[in-house]
Amino acid sequence: MSTTAPTAQAVTPDTLHAARLPRWTSPLVAIGSAAAAVGIGLAAGLHSRVQWGLIAAVLFVIASYVLATAVEGRRQAKDRFATSMIWVTFLLAVIPLASLIWETVERGSKVFSPYFLSHSMGVVADQDPGGGINHAIIGTLQQVALASLIAVPIGLLTAIYLVEYGRGKLAKAVTFFVDVMTGIPSIVAGLFVLSFWILILGFDFSGWAGAMALSILMMPVVVRSTEEMLKLVPNELREASLALGVPKWRTILKVVLPTAIGGITTGVMLAVARIAGETAPVLLLVWVNPFINTNPFDGAQGSLPLYIYQQYAAGSEASYDRAWAAALALIGFIMILNLVARGIARWKAPKTGR
Amino acid sequence: MDIATQTETAPPPPPPATTEQQRASRGATRPGDRIFLGLSRGSGIVLLVIMAAIAAFLTYRAALALSDNTGNFLTTFEWDANAIPPKFGIAVLAFGTVVSSIIALVIAVPVAVGIALFISHYAPRKLAVPIAYVIDLLAAVPSIVYGLWGALVVAPNLTGFYSWLDTVLGWTGIFEYQGGAPRSLMTVGILLAIMILPIITNVSREVFLQAPKMHEEAALALGATRWEVIRMSVLPFGRSGIISASMLGLGRALGETIAVATVLSPTFLISASLLDPGGGTFAQNIASKFNEASEYGRDALIASGLVLFLITLLVNGAARMIIARRKEYSGANA
Known part of the structure; x- marks a missing residue:
């Protein structure tokens, strides 16, 4: 009798658990396909490492699909296929970012120095080495500051209107057009200011003209982010304040805004980061000035993104180096703004009651 | 109140x-x-x-x-806006804008949907946040830096790929490549795809996260694999979200200026081959022609800008309407 038990087990297979590939299959297949790709690459004499990577990825996907079909069945195989495709898409997105940051840091650090930050291009011809971005930094900071001075109050008040007062047709229209405004191409904002400020009113190119176009691009971003933050403020706070007889406007100023201030600051800083890198409107409205001009209301100025564009267009080895270094400065500035903004968001996140 | x-x-x-x-x-x-x-x-x-x-x-x-304008604004293949009887038309620009944006969408949408699914349904919780952050960084990079990178890093590396495309698919006429710097609509499309990836990813991720948990759990309980759960409950739910996200991305791609202006070497011709340099887009044309434009030439550029404005207005408006419509019923699932 004791001998029948093991044979019965062998006859009726375990139906509760379908056959599964062991966990170490995926890494093993990955290593195998990478090795095969290197082999094929060497044999066929392919120089580009990108091609090796592509071959490895294709081999991995095919091998795991075939293995899974053989052992686990079609449905599981499809699932594995989808999983590896989704991993591939993720890697596809990381590669350009890594390459971009790597190239910018490597090529940009060649001429990036305190001298580069503290000198202008006034007496340096585009094809000569030397010179710097001081004039461009001053221009960009002033233009962005002016744009924020216009856009932040309007954006904040609009968001307050939408969240605290807005009902009815006007609010709906504003919401819709704020959304549409986020999609306005920056060059169109530039053309608008060009047409009315420079062509019709006859003013000269200036940092201020650029700032106006930038503020148009900034407003919808500020409105959207502020709106989201104000919506997060718990209603109990408003009701408590109103119940104490505090006027609505004081409730908003003293209760609602302070609660949301962290998120609002984050939103504003992200909006600043976005417009600091805009080239198109600046190209149309600020013109180019290799000298330091500290008055944004009078005459052409420099600007960091514009400087990159112009140095790139100059097309010499020295100007390419400067373009990369300026790109490094610009990316550095924007990344720092981003990091600080996110830090503030985390630090001052509104407590949402629960 | x-x-x-x-x-x-x-x-x-x-x-x-x-x-x-x-x-x-x-x-x-x-x-x-x-x-x-x-x-x-x-x-x-x-x-x-x-x-x-x-x-x-x-x-x-x-x-x-x-x-x-002595030419036909819609069909003239020239841009002589500074000439004394000015003659200009947007045919080439419209072609280039549409083609490069379509290339960008074709590349970006599948990848973006994949990343969005990765963040919402595949990545381990601890990874999802940093990955979302990486995608946001991709959005924060200024377009001029993309342009510089595209022109000096990406374009030189594409020659090999393009010659390969030419030998394999050259007979179609679309993928003909004669060598030289690949500052073409295809390169622009690839660059634009990278640039619009974040917005499509972010919007579709939001929608995927809203997919009703009940449906997913029901599918899982019936023995569906993860991919089947996504195909049967997440993707149908998120379809309109993906469409509107793509349209928002399309709006970005249509209006992108400076990255295109740095990468493309423009000509005022429509050529069937997408790999050879040439063509132009609305925004790129404005940026490249502006410096030498007379007062009249500027008005002509503004005219082309108006067309761009109207197109992006339509695309963005439609996208927002789709999103707004779905907001109303998605609340029921909360």
């Missing part, structure tokens, strides 16, 4: 006292409140006025340009 309306309806009997009471109880009649409401409503109106002014001023200057 709610408190005010309640007290308004509360006292039924004395008719003469109501006016007095209404005045006292209604918040908006306090001078501070009235000023504040006025200010905030005013800035909302300012936004609307700006939108209207953009349309109005661009139309006015464009009309000036069009009245003197």
Whole structure:
């Protein structure tokens, strides 16, 4: 009798658990396909490492699909296929970012120095080495500051209107057009200011003209982010304040805004980061000035993104180096703004009651 | 506001006292409140006025340009806006804009949907946040840096790939490549795809996260694999979200200026081959032609900008309407 038990087990297979590939299959297949790709690459004499990577990825996907079909069945195989495709898409997105940051840091650090930050291009011809971005930094900071001075109050008040007062047709229209405004191409904002400020009113190119176009691009971003933050403020706070007889406007100023201030600051800083890198409107409205001009209301100025564009267009080895270094400065500035903004968001996140 | 309306309806009997009471109880009649409401409503109106002014001023200057145009604005294959009888048309620009944006969408949408699914359904919790952050960084990089990178890093590395495409698919005519720097619509499309990836990813991720948990769990309970769960419950739910996300990305791609202007080497010809340099887009043409444009030439550029404005307005408006419509019913699943 004791001998029948093991044979019965062998006859009726375990139906509760379908056959599964062991966990170490995926890494093993990955290593195998990478090795095969290197082999094929060497044999066929392919120089580009990108091609090796592509071959490895294709081999991995095919091998795991075939293995899974053989052992686990079609449905599981499809699932594995989808999983590896989704991993591939993720890697596809990381590669350009890594390459971009790597190239910018490597090529940009060649001429990036305190001298580069503290000198202008006034007496340096585009094809000569030397010179710097001081004039461009001053221009960009002033233009962005002016744009924020216009856009932040309007954006904040609009968001307050939408969240605290807005009902009815006007609010709906504003919401819709704020959304549409986020999609306005920056060059169109530039053309608008060009047409009315420079062509019709006859003013000269200036940092201020650029700032106006930038503020148009900034407003919808500020409105959207502020709106989201104000919506997060718990209603109990408003009701408590109103119940104490505090006027609505004081409730908003003293209760609602302070609660949301962290998120609002984050939103504003992200909006600043976005417009600091805009080239198109600046190209149309600020013109180019290799000298330091500290008055944004009078005459052409420099600007960091514009400087990159112009140095790139100059097309010499020295100007390419400067373009990369300026790109490094610009990316550095924007990344720092981003990091600080996110830090503030985390630090001052509104407590949402629960 | 709610408190005010309640007290308004509360006292039924004395008719003469109501006016007095209404005045006292209604918040908006306090001078501070009235000023504040006025200010905030005013800035909302300012936004609307700006939108209207953009349309109005661009139309006015464009009309000036069009009245003197000796070519056909829609079909002329030339841009001689500075010449004395000016002759210009947007045919080439419209072609280049549409083609490069379509290339960008074809590349970006599948990848973006994949990343969005990765973040919402595949990545381990601890990885999802940093990955979302990486995608946001991709969005934060200024377009001029993309342009510089595209022109000096990406384009030189594409020659090999393009020659390969030429040998394999060259017979179609679309993928013909004669060598030389690949500053072509295809390269622009690839670059634009990278640039619009974040917005498509972010919007579709939001939608995927809203997919009703009940449906997913039901599918899992029936023995579905993860991919089947996604195909049967997440993707059908998120379809309109993906569409509107793609349209938002399309809006970005259509209007991208400086990255295109740095990468593309423009010509005023429509060529079937996407790999050879040439072509142009609305925004790129404005940026490249602006410096040498006469006053009249600027008006002509504004006319082409108006077309771009209207196209992006339509695309973005449609995308937002789709999103808004789905917002109304997705609330029921919360």
